[in-house]
Amino acid sequence: LRQVINQQRMPKELLQSSLRPILVNLAHTKNLNMPLLQGLARLLELLSNWFNVTLGVKLLEHLKKWLEPEKLAQSQKSWKAGEEPKIAAAIIELFHLLPLAASKFLDELVTLTIDLEAALPPGQVYSEINSPYRLPLTKFLNRYATLAVDYFLSRLSEPKYFQRFMYVIRSDAGQPLREELAKSPHKILSYAFPEILPKSDAIPSATATTLPTASPGDENPVSVKLESSKTPSTKSN
Numbered sequence: 001l002r003q004v005i006n007q008q009r010m011p012k013e014l015l016q017s018s019l020r021p022i023l024v025n026l027a028h029t030k031n032l033n034m035p036l037l038q039g040l041a042r043l044l045e046l047l048s049n050w051f052n053v054t055l056g057v058k059l060l061e062h063l064k065k066w067l068e069p070e071k072l073a074q075s076q077k078s079w080k081a082g083e084e085p086k087i088a089a090a091i092i093e094l095f096h097l098l099p100l101a102a103s104k105f106l107d108e109l110v111t112l113t114i115d116l117e118a119a120l121p122p123g124q125v126y127s128e129i130n131s132p133y134r135l136p137l138t139k140f141l142n143r144y145a146t147l148a149v150d151y152f153l154s155r156l157s158e159p160k161y162f163q164r165f166m167y168v169i170r171s172d173a174g175q176p177l178r179e180e181l182a183k184s185p186h187k188i189l190s191y192a193f194p195e196i197l198p199k200s201d202a203i204p205s206a207t208a209t210t211l212p213t214a215s216p217g218d219e220n221p222v223s224v225k226l227e228s229s230k231t232p233s234t235k236s237n
Contacts (some may be wrong), residue, residue: 019043026055029062033078037090044097053101059091060108066116085126085133088116092136096143103144106151113137114160134164138173145180153191 022040025031044051065072066088079087095102095109117131126132141148155161168174169181181188 026058029065029072030078032062032087032091034083034086034090037087037094041090041094041097044094048097048099051099053099053104056095056098056102056105059094060105060112063088063091063112063116067119069119082125085120089132089136092133093139095136096139102140103147106140106144106147109137109140110151110161110164114164117164134167134171135173138168138171138177141168142173142176145176149177149180149184149187153187156191 022036022043025036026040066084072084092109092113095105098105113133116133117128120127120131122128152161152165169177
């Protein structure tokens with residue numbers, strides 16, 4: 001289905017009218033629910049390159065509400081008791097489906113996820129140890145494995161990053177990151193023992209890592225942008 005869609009020139013007006021109801025609902029946290037987020041995930045799987053990467057900015061804005069429980073409680077009325085972590089996890093799940101430029105959200109998404117895990121109440125179904133956010137984050141890290149490995153290796157001295165990285169690479173879903181680590185033993189040693197083995201000039205920094213590029217077949221003439229509570233619009237590349 002993805003190949004068929006990419007080969008077709010869908011009229012901009014048709015795309016705009018079809019996606020407007022979904023994007024309008026995404027403008028407000030109170031409208032978020034599992035069917036909406038799961039539907040958006042499916043759309044991103046099929047039409048990722050038709051969406052503007054700034055959708056990630058709005059998703060991060062929503063996630064920050066989870067760090068303010070009182071405001072979150074005021075913004076949502078329809079969620080079932082205890083559903084809040086599932087909604088947040090479904091939002092994080094969307095990031096690995098965004099266009100390739102979403103790699104720029106790496107630092108903010110990792111830091112925010114760590115804060116969200118710390119905010120989970122102990123003794124509940126979900127907790128900092130049994131986090132519903134870890135698998136969605138791992139999928140994002142896997143997509144940018146080289147960048148993610150450099151990011152975490154440069155923070156080995158910071159426990160909150162080191163611990164999360166260990167959780168991720170030990171998980172079943174962390175195979176791509178383990179493979180990336182296995183490619184660069186010298187890089188691991190240079191970050192772990194910088195006073196003994198300085199980092200080589202050949203080792204790319206987290207900000208200098210070359211990002212993957214989309215293949216020509218993935219390009220599409222339409223981009224969809226979400227702008228706060230305004231009516232979403234489409235634009236030509």
